[in-house]
Amino acid sequence: MRQARCSVQCLHRNLSCFDRGAELEIEDLTLVKVSLPLHEGMWCRRLACLLGLPCWRSGRAGHGSLGLPRGTRTVPAAAARCHHTAPESLSCAWQLHGDHLELRYANTLMRFDFVWLRDHCRSASCYNAKTNQRSLDTASVDLGIKPKAVRVDETTLFLTWPDGHVTRYGLEWLVKNSYEGQKQRVMHPRILWNAEIYRQAQVPSVDCRSFLETDEGLKEFLQNFLLYGIAFVENVTPTKEDTQILAERISLIRETIYGRMWYFTSDFSRGDTAYTKLALDRHTDTTYFQEPCGIQVFHCLKHEGTGGRTLLVDGFYAAEQVLRQAPDQFELLSKVPLKHEYVENVGDCHNHMIGVGPVLNVYPWNNELYLIRYNNYDRAVINTVPYDVVHRWYTAHRTLTAELRRPENELWVKLKPGKALFIDNWRVLHGREAFTGYRQLCGCYLTRDDVLNTARLLGLQA
Numbered sequence: 001m002r003q004a005r006c007s008v009q010c011l012h013r014n015l016s017c018f019d020r021g022a023e024l025e026i027e028d029l030t031l032v033k034v035s036l037p038l039h040e041g042m043w044c045r046r047l048a049c050l051l052g053l054p055c056w057r058s059g060r061a062g063h064g065s066l067g068l069p070r071g072t073r074t075v076p077a078a079a080a081r082c083h084h085t086a087p088e089s090l091s092c093a094w095q096l097h098g099d100h101l102e103l104r105y106a107n108t109l110m111r112f113d114f115v116w117l118r119d120h121c122r123s124a125s126c127y128n129a130k131t132n133q134r135s136l137d138t139a140s141v142d143l144g145i146k147p148k149a150v151r152v153d154e155t156t157l158f159l160t161w162p163d164g165h166v167t168r169y170g171l172e173w174l175v176k177n178s179y180e181g182q183k184q185r186v187m188h189p190r191i192l193w194n195a196e197i198y199r200q201a202q203v204p205s206v207d208c209r210s211f212l213e214t215d216e217g218l219k220e221f222l223q224n225f226l227l228y229g230i231a232f233v234e235n236v237t238p239t240k241e242d243t244q245i246l247a248e249r250i251s252l253i254r255e256t257i258y259g260r261m262w263y264f265t266s267d268f269s270r271g272d273t274a275y276t277k278l279a280l281d282r283h284t285d286t287t288y289f290q291e292p293c294g295i296q297v298f299h300c301l302k303h304e305g306t307g308g309r310t311l312l313v314d315g316f317y318a319a320e321q322v323l324r325q326a327p328d329q330f331e332l333l334s335k336v337p338l339k340h341e342y343v344e345n346v347g348d349c350h351n352h353m354i355g356v357g358p359v360l361n362v363y364p365w366n367n368e369l370y371l372i373r374y375n376n377y378d379r380a381v382i383n384t385v386p387y388d389v390v391h392r393w394y395t396a397h398r399t400l401t402a403e404l405r406r407p408e409n410e411l412w413v414k415l416k417p418g419k420a421l422f423i424d425n426w427r428v429l430h431g432r433e434a435f436t437g438y439r440q441l442c443g444c445y446l447t448r449d450d451v452l453n454t455a456r457l458l459g460l461q462a
């Protein structure tokens with residue numbers, strides 16, 4: 001029998017869904033090697049659950065520990081219950097029930113609806129492998145369909161349908177594509193941070209030339225961006241045109257009411273506080289769009305004066321703290337729909353935008369947080385829930401705000417000409433200190449799908 005080792009790399013802290021096994025990599029079967037760097041508290045507890053190890057409570061309530069010292073430890077694989085494929089579990093067992101097929105493979109118990117099994121058939125007549133599109137008309141499938149015969153060999157499940165059509169599924173494909181397989185995976189591996197974690201990570205800025213001219217440079221940048229929700233490019237020529245070239249290297253620019261590429265100074269040319277010298281508390285932008293802009297690019301072209309530092313806060317880190325302290329409040333923030341609104345009547349600019357959605361947006365199948373809408377300036381009248389829910393919502397909002405405002409969660413940076421900042425506007429909040437003097441920023445918004453597309457084409461999980 002082959003041997004396997006799970007090597008679990010915990011970069012800094014918990015990733016919100018890291019504990020669901022996404023990062024486990026099996027090398028051989030005898031050892032589970034666990035590297036435990038800083039911040040092992042709650043992370044250990046999750047890891048312990050994942051690996052099926054005992055978890056000893058340490059002095060402080062709510063904190064678990066594997067009982068291992070810092071550093072690398074080795075534990076027997078017998079204790080491990082990774083859901084990932086391990087050779088000894090590669091045998092496949094199945095059972096046909098009245099309305100579904102149960103399949104156990106690679107330590108995963110999967111249940112498949114018969115219509116689903118017919119609908120996802122990858123045979124040439126049902127699926128066009130050239131275009132990766134379904135040809136089968138799903139509406140033509142009998143909703144009471146049931147396979148006539150089922151057979152499994154080492155790698156494949158064979159189903160024969162009443163009309164004689166045969167469907168084949170690779171067992172690995174089923175694990176990857178089943179609900180049970182999905183809910184244990186994360187869409188986006190990420191490292192949640194506070195100022196200390198981010199600083200300690202010493203995430204490098206990527207040089208402009210390497211970003212523009214090499215795949216490695218671009219990939220390094222995107223990996224940083226996906227993990228932390230912020231990333232910097234340095235040595236950029238401080239012009240709007242050069243900033244646009246950067247943006248277009250990774251994405252289509254998302255044109256909005258502010259234009260495609262924008263410049264802004266404190267001239268109140270638009271009816272928004274951003275166009276003043278005032279401080280701006282942490283927030284995400286365009287909460288008043290049905291789909292808030294995915295990414296924001298900032299490049300400070302000029303500042304002759306004082307103040308004006310940029311504030312960055314990882315909204316997912318703060319939300320994770322709310323989830324730990326008060327899961328019911330987290331849930332409320334993820335359920336109560338809210339409106340955000342942009343009403344502008346300045347000069348020739350007349351706009352009225354409304355976006356509806358909860359503060360915390362989670363995928364329903366794995367509870368992964370994917371979007372935070374947080375902008376107290378632009379939040380509209382709450383008229384979507386009754387008074388008692390409103391009160392509980394304000395309490396939950398206060399808890400989240402307290403986390404977002406913890407000084408240790410604040411990363412302050414002074415944007416300078418030459419250094420462009422990309423912010424994941426679905427995750428990281430930004431703000432700014434009041435300033436004096438002439439300050440000019442340029443930038444744009446990017447379409448999230450296109451940034452993720454570029455990342456996937458470079459082989460990153462996005």
Ligand SMILES: C[N+](C)(C)CCCC[C@H](N)C(=O)O
Pocket residue numbers: 258262264272273274283284285286287375377378
């Ligand atoms: C970035 N740029 C200056 C173009 C627009 C600023 C938009 C400000 C708005 N209150 C919001 O948060 O969405």
Ligand SMILES: O=C(O)CCC(=O)C(=O)O
Pocket residue numbers: 274280285310430431432441
């Ligand atoms: O002036 C700044 O640094 C940022 C202002 C802001 O929040 C924005 O433009 O979205």
Ligand SMILES: [Fe+2]
Pocket residue numbers: 274283284285430
């Ligand atoms: Fe903003």
